Amino acid sequence: MSAAEDGTADFGFERVSLAEKQGRVDDVFRSVAKRYDLMNDLMSGGLHRAWKSHLIGMLRPGRNRPFRHLDVAGGTGDIAFRVLEAGGPDTDVTVLDINEAMLRVGQERAGTRFSGQIEFVTGNAESLPLPSNTFDAYTIAFGIRNVPRIDVALKEAFRVLKPGGRFLCLEFSRVDLPILEKIYDAYSFHVIPRIGARVAGDKESYKYLVESIRKFPSPGRFAAMIEEAGFSRVTHRVLSGGIVAIHSGWKVA
Numbered sequence: 001m002s003a004a005e006d007g008t009a010d011f012g013f014e015r016v017s018l019a020e021k022q023g024r025v026d027d028v029f030r031s032v033a034k035r036y037d038l039m040n041d042l043m044s045g046g047l048h049r050a051w052k053s054h055l056i057g058m059l060r061p062g063r064n065r066p067f068r069h070l071d072v073a074g075g076t077g078d079i080a081f082r083v084l085e086a087g088g089p090d091t092d093v094t095v096l097d098i099n100e101a102m103l104r105v106g107q108e109r110a111g112t113r114f115s116g117q118i119e120f121v122t123g124n125a126e127s128l129p130l131p132s133n134t135f136d137a138y139t140i141a142f143g144i145r146n147v148p149r150i151d152v153a154l155k156e157a158f159r160v161l162k163p164g165g166r167f168l169c170l171e172f173s174r175v176d177l178p179i180l181e182k183i184y185d186a187y188s189f190h191v192i193p194r195i196g197a198r199v200a201g202d203k204e205s206y207k208y209l210v211e212s213i214r215k216f217p218s219p220g221r222f223a224a225m226i227e228e229a230g231f232s233r234v235t236h237r238v239l240s241g242g243i244v245a246i247h248s249g250w251k252v253a
């Protein structure tokens with residue numbers, strides 16, 4: 001569950017209030033922002049790049065028509081840059097994140113590339129400061145498990161999409177191969193926090209990231225939550241033996 005009816009949510013393996021979860025998540029990403037991209041490469045052995053490319057392959061932003069894209073929990077801009085590279089000159093992307101430290105890194109990375117086609121907005125996935133029926137597509141990559149009220153964020157995704165708009169979520173999932181599971185557990189709980197300590201100077205943040213993956217709903221349960229938010233034709237595919245999954249849905253009406 002994203003948030004229990006008693007107003008609590010999982011922060012890794014702890015149960016905390018909704019406000020405390022968001023506050024602590026914000027501390028995590030403020031602390032790791034400058035080393036975030038390097039850590040992604042180190043932790044995943046570069047695999048996160050392939051997963052993100054897979055997401056863009058599913059999205060296929062039109063090259064010859066206007067395409068308005070929203071990337072929520074967009075952090076340092078990885079998804080936004082890929083959408084803009086794949087799209088045409090009439091593609092524009094709004095990168096929204098609650099954390100200014102992450103967005104600042106994204107802005108620095110973008111520099112003058114994509115000028116006029118990319119906008120960085122500080123905001124909360126649970127209450128998007130954006131008008132309804134606006135975007136052709138909404139993506140969220142490795143973001144939704146950090147949001148205290150996932151159900152509320154999904155409803156917001158539905159609201160801001162145009163009818164006919166596409167929702168895509170890339171998130172860590174459940175490893176479904178027993179041998180891989182053992183290796184993955186050992187790597188996640190023992191190696192990743194150590195890399196976090198060495199490279200980002202922050203073991204606790206990476207311990208949270210690993211634990212939060214374990215608390216995220218199963219792919220089937222998450223698909224049901226996407227349907228509950230109003231989306232149709234909800235499907236998901238797992239990649240890399242279940243390390244990650246991409247969920248897709250459409251706003252039909």
Ligand SMILES: C[S@@+](CC[C@H](N)C(=O)[O-])C[C@H]1O[C@@H](n2cnc3c(N)ncnc32)[C@H](O)[C@@H]1O
Binds near residue numbers: 078
């Ligand atoms: C693991 S990073 C993912 C960044 C980027 N999407 C990527 O794939 O590299 C998670 C991001 O979610 C953001 N986040 C956490 N809670 C949020 C919320 N309630 N609304 C918007 N963004 C949020 C964090 O600030 C952080 O930048």
